[in-house]
Amino acid sequence: ETGVTQTPRHLVMGMTNKKSLKCEQHLGHNAMYWYKQSAKKPLELMFVYNFKEQTENNSVPSRFSPECPNSSHLFLHLHTLQPEDSALYLCASSQPTSGSVSEQFFGPGTRLTVL
Amino acid sequence: AQSVTQLDSQVPVFEEAPVELRCNYSSSVSVYLFWYVQYPNQGLQLLLKYLSGSTLVESINGFEAEFNKSQTSFHLRKPSVHISDTAEYFCAVTPDTGRRALTFGSGTRLQVQP
Numbered sequence: 455e456t457g458v459t460q461t462p463r464h465l466v467m468g469m470t471n472k473k474s475l476k477c478e479q480h481l482g483h484n485a486m487y488w489y490k491q492s493a494k495k496p497l498e499l500m501f502v503y504n505f506k507e508q509t510e511n512n513s514v515p516s517r518f519s520p521e522c523p524n525s526s527h528l529f530l531h532l533h534t535l536q537p538e539d540s541a542l543y544l545c546a547s548s549q550p551t552s553g554s555v556s557e558q559f560f561g562p563g564t565r566l567t568v569l
Numbered sequence: 570a571q572s573v574t575q576l577d578s579q580v581p582v583f584e585e586a587p588v589e590l591r592c593n594y595s596s597s598v599s600v601y602l603f604w605y606v607q608y609p610n611q612g613l614q615l616l617l618k619y620l621s622g623s624t625l626v627e628s629i630n631g632f633e634a635e636f637n638k639s640q641t642s643f644h645l646r647k648p649s650v651h652i653s654d655t656a657e658y659f660c661a662v663t664p665d666t667g668r669r670a671l672t673f674g675s676g677t678r679l680q681v682q683p
Contacts (some may be wrong), residue, residue, distance in 0.1 A: 459611065487670065496573070497613075497659065497673040510670060544612060559670060560605075560612035 456480055458561035460545050466567045467535065475564045476528040477545030484549060486528040487558065488520060489543040503528060535568045542566070571662050575674035583682050584652055590645040590658035590677045592634075600662040602643040603671065604634055606659045616658070619643065620665075630654075655681045674675040 458479045467473050479486065488500040502510035503522040517539075519531040528545055542565050546558040576591045589636040595598065601620050605613040624636040634645045643660060657678050662669040 458610075467603070468666045494578070494675065496673075499670050499672075502670055546613075557615050560614070561614045562610065 456549055458545060458559050460543075460561035460564050462564060463562065464565045464567075466569065467484075467532070468569050469535060469537075470542055471507065471535075472531070472533040473481055473546075474532065475543055477528040479526055479528075479545075479547040479559070479561075480493075481547060481559060482527045482549070483547040483555055483559070485547060486522060486525070487546040488528065489544040491563070493541075497544070500530075522524050532566075535566075537551075540566055540568045571600060571659050571664065571672045573662055573672055573674035575658075575677050576658055577597045577677050578675065579678045579680065581680045581682060582650055587648050587650045588650050588654075588679065590660075590679065592643045592645065592656050592674060594641050594643065594660070594662050596641075596662060596664070601665055602634075602636060603661040603663075604628075604632070604643070604645050604675075605659045605661060607676075611658070613659060633635065650679070650681050652681050652683060654679060660668075672674065 461476045484505050486503045490498045490500055499512050500514045501520045506522050517534050521529040542563040543562040544563045548558045572595045574593045582588045603618045604616040606616045607613045617626045617627050619636045627633045632647045635644050636643050657676045659676045660674040663671050
């Protein structure tokens with residue numbers, strides 16, 4: 455595997471289910487991100503992790519719970535979601551370096567449908 | 570805080586015609602600017618970026634974008650499009666210091682017709 459992978463690619467869940475999204479990067483990066491892509495709206499940054507530590511939570515509801523056990527893996531745990539949470543969830547990674555900008559590499563996303 | 574406006578949600582164009590996708594941004598600090606492309610069922614890929622230096626930047630597949638500070642714009646252009654350029658294009662910005670997370674526009678769907 456190369457780049458950034460995400461599993462599953464598609465997920466359908468009920469509002470009472472608990473599920474998890476997984477992201478894995480094979481690029482040796484130390485920063486990872488979750489974004490939400492909804493129809494007709496800009497990509498929304500949800501969480502940022504640097505060296506396994508959460509450095510940004512963009513006012514995301516607590517029904518979304520991220521976990522970063524190491525620099526290569528990022529999870530998004532989901533519980534009691536609402537239909538409006540249906541979207542494409544994108545994971546990205548980059549190599550944070552002070553004083554310069556590092557390109558973010560994106561995974562293919564997980565298409566989530568909440569019934 | 571930053572914001573990005575992509576003025577056109579969809580741009581239909583015939584093959585081999587020129588195209589311009591518009592992007593305007595708002596920021597109280599200096600920014601870096603990016604264009605990402607998303608092909609169907611794929612994640613975003615970096616197309617080109619402006620960090621400093623020449624205000625005209627180019628990609629390997631014929632796209633170019635020009636940073637205009639006075640108009641706070643970073644429009645994307647291609648003189649002759651191909652069917653394979655059909656995709657969604659996102660403009661994004663990030664401050665040149667501090668926080669590195671990207672702020673995206675809402676995207677422009679480029680539809681190239683034969």
